[in-house]
Amino acid sequence: MYSDLESDQRKREEVISSLYWSLMQNWDIPKSICDHYGFTEDYRLFHQLEELEPAEYKRKRETGEVPDILEVDARLTRTVEKVFESLCGKPPAPYLDKMNEELEKLGQIAALPDSVHDILHITPAFLVKYGIDKNASATERSCQAEKAYRALDARFVKMTGRRPYADELFASLRQRKEKTPEAKRPKQVHKPILRNSPSKGRKMGL
Template identity: 50%
Template sequence: MKIPRWIAAILRNRQPEPGFRELLDVEREANRLTGAYDHGELAKLIRKYRHSEKAIEKIAMQVAKSYPFHSPASTMNKGTVEMMKALKDTRFMKKCGHRLSAIVPQRANMVQGMLAMYTFMRDAYLKKLPKTGGQSPSSEEVEATMRILDCQRSYNDVSELCGLASDQMMPSKYVMIRYGLEDKCDTYNFMEKYLAEHDDYEMEAHFRNNYAPIAADMCRAAEKAVEGIKGACLSDRYLENLDRELHVLGRIAVSPDAVDDPLHIDKIFLFKYGIDITAAPEEQSRQAQKAYKELDDRLVKITVRRPYADGLFASIRQGKEKTAEADSPKQVHKPILRNPPSKGRKMGL
């Protein structure tokens, strides 16, 4: 005789699985609690259904969809810690793989990605505030965390870094921490906020003098980070911005007076490429040529196009030679035509 399902569950020291309607109610309740970020109540819901892999899967998916761990501090409150501890103790998470070092990054699911983010943010918090008493994740788990997140978030990371480099659009806290930009972004945000809220002329002048180099340093760091991501597909906006800046550097290299063009060249640009606005024109041209060569090399590597620097430098040298010839007292006679007109035609004036 076939043993009923609920009797078999009891014989295995398990409670019977909830039915379809109850699972639907569990999912709705989990959705409501994650929307309110009520992790303490979620911990209670997890403990109530810890015997059911189906119920815990639905709860875990709702938690993962809410992206709850947006900053290091978000992992440290009591309710969140209880929720994650209860979740890790379930049969579902043990089968799903709560040891991140044992997970293949390319096969990690959404719940494992959520667990990786929790581990990453918690580690970041405890590194900054080690005396808070929490237990730091092992180095092996942290390394596995970054492999999983790099695999799952590659597109988003590249997009956020391109936005920061091109338009000073602030990325997520994760991107700031992951790519070592947190201090630079926090300093820039502080200066932006201060300049917007204060009218103290002397302090405002001091902050404005430091604003350009700080913004330039942040943009350079974002460019270095995004171009260092293997296989990154950079946005059109990012590439167009670099191409425009290359053109501006070429203008300054040929004619240093261009640094006084406020419509197309600002202080952030000059600091970013190491052009001293107080230097002599010849020195500014040399600085622009150096920056042009470096940016041109980067674009060649990124886009696999031919280099432009040699052509620019050749034209600059040719221009100097023509200027020297024009200024020389020997240039009083008419130039010799290298390709004389054909016979039977008169030479024009």
């Protein structure tokens, strides 16, 4: 039904509009479009999980009966974004604004890994969508955010034709770290030098 979008402008606009409003507001994709692009299973599963009562969802999550709704939503979102951006070419400004906000948050986490705990601005759904583990070390969180930033930045280059920002941003962040005054850097804990080495075959107690 949607295999001739290149020649049928009306169908193309129908699909683009449906995907756009689903991404911007709430999932409402016609079954025919879901089936054609392979969204059907995750789309059905997301709505099924969404309809569960909170207590029932929590119980089923604890027993492993159902998957994490955030992971399902993130997977669906990434898939729909990919199709939408490939069809639309130059997405509307509100969509670009939304994605730019996400790009800025990724840059913030890369620079300040502890900002993942800012529940007012960084939601669990956002972290899941971009593969950032808030329980990982600060260095790992920063690397995860940088990887996600670079991928989204590359998408912006395709969508808008602007120059890439990633290399410049992360080069400046690394320069800033290198220029941090010695006094402000975390003090290194030095182990005491043992004047008399322990006897062979025994380990020093901690």
